[in-house]
Amino acid sequence: MKGQETFNEIKKLARNLGIVDISVASVDLWETDPMVKERVKKGYRPQDIMPAARSVIVIGMPISKAILETAPSLYYLQHYDTVNFALDLAAERIAQELKIEGHEAVYVPRDGYHGMSGLKENPESMFSHKHAAYLAGQGTFGYNNTVLTEKYGPRIRFTSIITSAEMPSSKPMTESLCIDCGKCTKACPVNAVADAVYPAGLTKKPLCVGYTDGLKAKGIPPCGICIKVCPVGADKDDSIPNPDFMETSAKFVKRPA
Numbered sequence: 001m002k003g004q005e006t007f008n009e010i011k012k013l014a015r016n017l018g019i020v021d022i023s024v025a026s027v028d029l030w031e032t033d034p035m036v037k038e039r040v041k042k043g044y045r046p047q048d049i050m051p052a053a054r055s056v057i058v059i060g061m062p063i064s065k066a067i068l069e070t071a072p073s074l075y076y077l078q079h080y081d082t083v084n085f086a087l088d089l090a091a092e093r094i095a096q097e098l099k100i101e102g103h104e105a106v107y108v109p110r111d112g113y114h115g116m117s118g119l120k121e122n123p124e125s126m127f128s129h130k131h132a133a134y135l136a137g138q139g140t141f142g143y144n145n146t147v148l149t150e151k152y153g154p155r156i157r158f159t160s161i162i163t164s165a166e167m168p169s170s171k172p173m174t175e176s177l178c179i180d181c182g183k184c185t186k187a188c189p190v191n192a193v194a195d196a197v198y199p200a201g202l203t204k205k206p207l208c209v210g211y212t213d214g215l216k217a218k219g220i221p222p223c224g225i226c227i228k229v230c231p232v233g234a235d236k237d238d239s240i241p242n243p244d245f246m247e248t249s250a251k252f253v254k255r256p257a
Contacts, residue, residue: 003167071224137170153233219254
């Protein structure tokens with residue numbers, strides 16, 4: 001199969017870098033998948049970043065359910081930042097390896113926006129990793145507009161590497177993983193989560209960003225509640241901290257000067 005050897009080498013490298021999930025989406029899907037073609041505008045697609053692009057490699061790293069259970073908290077904030085940093089480092093290393101092998105390649109940073117202030121002005125990022133993950137067959141969307149996976153539900157972060165290398169690609173999953181329980185909708189503290197699966201239901205971003213901005217003032221962003229309560233994923237039965245530690249972790253909040 002064309003590009004299989006290249007993908008096998010990249011997959012091996014990714015595993016050594018701590019990546020647990022890796023798959024590929026053909027750039028053609030951004031032009032042919034009805035949902036993505038409608039939702040991801042021109043200027044935000046892989047070939048807009050790299051005209052020679054043929055494949056998008058999507059890498060994923062899970063969020064620990066035990067740490068997430070404390071969210072919003074300092075513990076979750078530090079874990080969230082560490083996972084994002086690890087994803088960016090891994091994506092850059094993979095892009096460099098592809099270039100060494102003679103391919104064009106560039107990674108897209110995990111968060112392609114300038115903090116909460118940037119999201120208030122423009123509630124979108126330079127590239128949608130969640131749509132890339134969907135097209136690469138990693139999972140399907142839920143009510144809270146995140147990608148749900150079989151292993152981790154929505155408790156996984158993604159980053160993408162765009163490359164001219166042609167590799168065997170996956171297709172989007174045809175059966176939704178969302179079970180329509182509505183737990184994320186009910187749990188949202190600011191009623192920002194929709195009551196229908198994306199894209200029929202859209203998260204109210206100003207409310208979500210506003211709440212996260214308030215958590216930032218306390219030193220404990222992001223929120224994480226909607227992905228914490230989701231029952232989808234093989235990790236749903238993983239153990240969580242006992243009440244004593246939950247009480248302890250809640251104490252580490254920035255206090256007013």
